Amino acid sequence: MNPFQYRDGELFCEEIPVSRIARDFGTPCWIYSKAMLLHQLGQIQNAFAAVNPVICFSVKANSNLGILKVMRDAGSSFDVVSGGELYRVRKAGADTAKVVFAGVGKTDAEIQLALENQILMFDVESEPELDAIAAVAEKMGVIAPVALRLNPDIDAKTHAKTTTGKKGNKFGMDIERVFELADKVLKTPRLKLVGIHMHLGSPILTTEPYDLAGQKAIEVTRDLRARGHEIGWVNLGGGFGISYRGSEGLPASEYAKVIVPAVQEMGVQLALEPGRFITGNAGILVSEVVYTKREGGKLFVIQDAAMNDLMRPAMYDAFHKIWPVKAAAEPANYEGEIEGCEACDVVGPVCESGDYFAKGRYLPPVQRGDLISIFSAGAYGTSMSSNYNSRPRAVELLIDKGHVQVVRRRETYDDLIAAEMDVE
Ligand SMILES: Cc1ncc(COP(=O)(O)O)c(C=O)c1O
């Protein structure tokens, strides 16, 4: 499914021309398709139905309340990594009894908030964290459910900055420490070991890393059970890839083919934490060309969106398809030269040379006032955006069967300074 299609000389989101949305709500603007969100979540739900998993949408991918509510209504739970994310999912009406909490630096206050909300489990990443959870649980007179996060040392072949399951990454623990901590949990009355957790990285475009993770989970579960531990849950994290360029990416059923048999062999409950797979291709960022300029032998196309809106290109040199909103069709292939197009640097107005969406990218002739769509922007777009250069965050719109819902209004200049108003 692709809700963003060209016809009649322009880009549509479902049945609505993107140019009309941009005219009504201004640019830059984020446009999400609810149908696509549901389609992607449904794909995972169907693919893994045989083992009835708890699917915990990874809130960091897109933490907009409107989107979290769509996820909640469609039966998703949530993976959070901070008190702020936990607060958001509560506001979205989530059942916190199915929420999982990962992250290497949980504070006592965050642990307390999670225990008050009786979450499903903490994904514990170190011994000091385990001790802190035990201490907070003791103070509160409750029992904390913990899963131990294993660093399986599996190369998920992602960008160096988004690999999390390799030795040397800050995440999780090696196998020996997992065993040690499991034994420690048994001796700590305020802790209950419920399972193990792994997350390999993001985005993962082959099934092999999950196959290896499944095998590793089988081994670890067997060894932990042999040491007298009850392992009810295995959480294999997120990381399912999507197509950014047009051809890569796998259906959820391919990942399920390697994960489901392992889960059945272990006889455990499966948790998954997909983020990008659900929202990535359900959203675009629409900007307007402010100026074009030729300098130093280059053509620069300057947008009103910038790295503060979508920082993935600046941070990871990530590839996003970029094409004018008014066009007959997308090119068959975005790589390399495109007939009738000229290579340009697509940049924003922020005062950093890293503020670009693409370098040397082929675009048809564009001019001041033209609208541009930046595709595959629904994951790690708004959730990583900032107010750098005192730029208000852009409006977010959810398209649902021909209806445009504002799920986050455009920030005003007053919003920018609201938290600083008490300063003399
Ligand atoms: C622990 C954990 N779970 C889930 C995710 C979500 O990853 P993705 O959006 O690739 O599914 C991440 C981010 O990589 C993560 O760190």
Ligand SMILES: N[C@@H](CCCC[NH3+])C(=O)O
């Ligand atoms: N923020 C990254 C993914 C990191 C996922 C968080 N562990 C991206 O945009 O691709």
